[in-house]
Amino acid sequence: MAMISGDNHGLRLAVRYTVLLLIALIFIFPLVFMVMSSLKPDQQLLVDASSLRAFLPVGDISLNNYLAAFERAPVGLFVFNSVLVTGVTVALSLLICSAAGFAFVFINWKGRGVILSVLLATLIVPFETIAIPMLLMVSKLPWLGMDGLTWGWLNSYHVQIIPFIADGLTIFLFVQYFKDLPGELIEAARVEGASWWQIYRRIVMPLSGPILATAAILKFLAMYNQYLWPLMVTQEEGYRPVMVGLQYFFQLNIAWGEVMAYLSLITLPVLGFYLYLQKAFIASIASTGVKG
Amino acid sequence: MAKISLQNIKKSYGNVDVIKGVDIDIEDGEFCVFVGPSGCGKSTLLRMIAGLEDISAGELVIGDTRVNDLPPSQRGVAMVFQSYAIFPHMTVRENVAFGLTIAGASKAEKDAKVAEAARILQMEHLLDRRPSQLSGGQRQRVAIGRAIVRKPQVFLFDEPLSNLDAALRMDMRMEIGKLHQQLGATMIYVTHDQVEAMTLADKIVVLKDGKVMQIGAPMDLYHNPANLFVAGFLGAPSMNFLNVEVVGLEGDLAEVSSPVLGKVSVSAKRGPFAVGEAAILGLRPQYITLESGKALMKGKVALTERLGAETVVDIGLGDGTSLIAALPQDAVYTVGSDIAVGFDGDKAHLFKAEALPEKGAH
Numbered sequence: 009m010a011m012i013s014g015d016n017h018g019l020r021l022a023v024r025y026t027v028l029l030l031i032a033l034i035f036i037f038p039l040v041f042m043v044m045s046s047l048k049p050d051q052q053l054l055v056d057a058s059s060l061r062a063f064l065p066v067g068d069i070s071l072n073n074y075l076a077a078f079e080r081a082p083v084g085l086f087v088f089n090s091v092l093v094t095g096v097t098v099a100l101s102l103l104i105c106s107a108a109g110f111a112f113v114f115i116n117w118k119g120r121g122v123i124l125s126v127l128l129a130t131l132i133v134p135f136e137t138i139a140i141p142m143l144l145m146v147s148k149l150p151w152l153g154m155d156g157l158t159w160g161w162l163n164s165y166h167v168q169i170i171p172f173i174a175d176g177l178t179i180f181l182f183v184q185y186f187k188d189l190p191g192e193l194i195e196a197a198r199v200e201g202a203s204w205w206q207i208y209r210r211i212v213m214p215l216s217g218p219i220l221a222t223a224a225i226l227k228f229l230a231m232y233n234q235y236l237w238p239l240m241v242t243q244e245e246g247y248r249p250v251m252v253g254l255q256y257f258f259q260l261n262i263a264w265g266e267v268m269a270y271l272s273l274i275t276l277p278v279l280g281f282y283l284y285l286q287k288a289f290i291a292s293i294a295s296t297g298v299k300g
Numbered sequence: 301m302a303k304i305s306l307q308n309i310k311k312s313y314g315n316v317d318v319i320k321g322v323d324i325d326i327e328d329g330e331f332c333v334f335v336g337p338s339g340c341g342k343s344t345l346l347r348m349i350a351g352l353e354d355i356s357a358g359e360l361v362i363g364d365t366r367v368n369d370l371p372p373s374q375r376g377v378a379m380v381f382q383s384y385a386i387f388p389h390m391t392v393r394e395n396v397a398f399g400l401t402i403a404g405a406s407k408a409e410k411d412a413k414v415a416e417a418a419r420i421l422q423m424e425h426l427l428d429r430r431p432s433q434l435s436g437g438q439r440q441r442v443a444i445g446r447a448i449v450r451k452p453q454v455f456l457f458d459e460p461l462s463n464l465d466a467a468l469r470m471d472m473r474m475e476i477g478k479l480h481q482q483l484g485a486t487m488i489y490v491t492h493d494q495v496e497a498m499t500l501a502d503k504i505v506v507l508k509d510g511k512v513m514q515i516g517a518p519m520d521l522y523h524n525p526a527n528l529f530v531a532g533f534l535g536a537p538s539m540n541f542l543n544v545e546v547v548g549l550e551g552d553l554a555e556v557s558s559p560v561l562g563k564v565s566v567s568a569k570r571g572p573f574a575v576g577e578a579a580i581l582g583l584r585p586q587y588i589t590l591e592s593g594k595a596l597m598k599g600k601v602a603l604t605e606r607l608g609a610e611t612v613v614d615i616g617l618g619d620g621t622s623l624i625a626a627l628p629q630d631a632v633y634t635v636g637s638d639i640a641v642g643f644d645g646d647k648a649h650l651f652k653a654e655a656l657p658e659k660g661a662h
Contacts, residue, residue: 190383190385192381192382192383192385193385193387195350195352195372195379195381195385196379196381196385196386196387196446197387197398198351198352198371198372198373199350199351199352199372199373199377199378199379200373200378200398200399200402200446200450201372201373201399201402201403202373202398202402206402211387214389215388215389
């Protein structure tokens with residue numbers, strides 16, 4: 009009997025790992041294909057694409073595509089722009105949206121139910137429908153910057169940041185998470201004399217690791233993948249992010265090797281951010297998974 | 301000075317009245333227990349005193365100050381919650397010092413006060429641990445430590461022991477009693493456990509449906525319950541209630557009888573009663589004796605519970621009512637056998653007939 013159940017166990021494990029491996033392969037193949045192709049000249053790349061060689065570093069392997077990509081487009085500038093815009097937006101978004109969620113859940117004020125409903129209703133409005141009105145709006149807004157008061161936000165970093173700091177989804181995520189925090193913790197802090205700001209900073213934020221990580225990942229991906237909006241609001245190369253930069257490789261002669269090299273390069277920050285937050289995510293679960 | 305005065309305090313949520321006009325005076329240094337069945341409003345009342353719930357009407361005075369509109373932090377109160385509410389991301393030391401940190405105390409002051417609180421609660425060795433590394437009783441200590449470190453005028457306890465097991469509950473109950481003696485502060489303690497109420501309180505407030513049923517010292521309430529609810533709520537096993545008829549009146553005494561009970565004279569202080577009036581006779585199980593006393597009742601043993609020090613016997617009386625007797629010492633009573641018990645009239649309570657409280661309401 010023991011033998012049979014042992015065999016069953018082994019079989020089940022084998023099936024499980026095979027399935028997991030297949031799923032992992034499905035997800036990893038495009039990445040491997042991208043990185044391998046970026047190392048090959050265009051002709052070989054197209055020939056290899058029809059065989060398994062597409063996933064192997066075989067044939068004429070070099071970093072020439074990377075050098076060419078840097079020549080064709082200011083890759084460093086685009087990555088810098090994207091990382092800056094995305095980083096600042098994520099940081100401000102976590103601050104503002106968590107504060108908004110805090111106010112919706114913990115502070116009792118008139119009309120909060122209505123305002124939260126309106127905010128949630130914005131989730132069903134596709135960005136494309138409001139893109140043009142938003143463009144008209146930001147093109148007329150005042151800005152106080154280094155050059156004094158100017159009108160119109162086009163061709164700047166802030167036009168890519170400010171409209172995306174607060175959004176219904178991120179606020180909703182925080183609201184849902186805060187609702188599950190034990191209310192007595194907040195009440196205990198109030199009795200101890202903490203102000204709302206102190207409760208937010210000293211009690212609620214330190215316990216919000218998992219939701220901060222989740223919201224940060226979602227916001228990061230959305231911001232890093234921005235294409236339509238930056239295309240509309242940045243005519244100057246100096247402010248363009250990576251996705252708009254991809255256009256540079258589809259003009260005139262398309263060099264697939266360079267496209268793959270460019271994609272490999274702009275994937276690096278995303279991977280790094282993911283790996284970093286994965287650690288924070290696990291750590292935050294370990295420290296907050298405490299039975300009251 | 302931390303006298304607390306609740307004057308006609310009311311609380312409503314929309315059209316629903318939860319607290320229906322409560323008047324309570326708590327003296328400086330007194331240990332006052334709010335007790336009552338679930339949903340009676342005792343926790344709401346405590347939260348109103350803490351400032352966590354708005355007061356719909358009435359006056360709340362702590363010391364000499366009307367505090368109705370003051371935030372919790374300015375009322376001079378500290379609160380211990382049922383779930384302990386200690387902050388999971390802070391060490392015990394940080395938890396205990398939280399109020400001091402918020403108030404901007406210096407590190408030296410915090411260290412000294414935390415050390416003092418830890419000494420009183422015997423938890424010096426726990427200070428650098430995290431809440432997840434503590435047992436339920438230890439967490440409760442931390443919550444109490446956080447309360448005492450600020451030296452508040454008033455301590456509020458919201459069912460602080462209900463999450464602990466029975467043995468630990470008894471230990472912590474004694475410790476809270478000792479703490480009250482040591483600190484001499486005013487304490488308000490909410491519980492649904494009448495044993496906690498009886499053992500800890502200087503003054504018990506019995507609540508039901510948002511109204512005060514009776515206020516008094518524990519033994520006062522036990523021996524002189526003002527109404528059927530208080531009589532039934534305090535004491536374990538709870539008081540027996542027998543339907544009787546008033547058959548005679550003489551001064552402060554009323555003579556009552558029923559089909560299962562011969563004539564017996566009892567105090568009529570909760571009257572006035574009229575001859576021929578239906579009334580309810582309350583008998584504590586502990587004052588029922590075996591085959592003695594002035595009034596005798598006969599019945600059959602329906603159930604026995606041998607507790608060692610006493611034996612609780614459920615006696616089926618002739619008319620279908622049951623009578624619980626807590627007879628002293630361990631003894632064997634065969635189920636179904638005949639039994640005769642009695643009581644002294646001066647230990648019985650006569651109440652005006654009204655709806656009987658549900659058994660097991662607490």
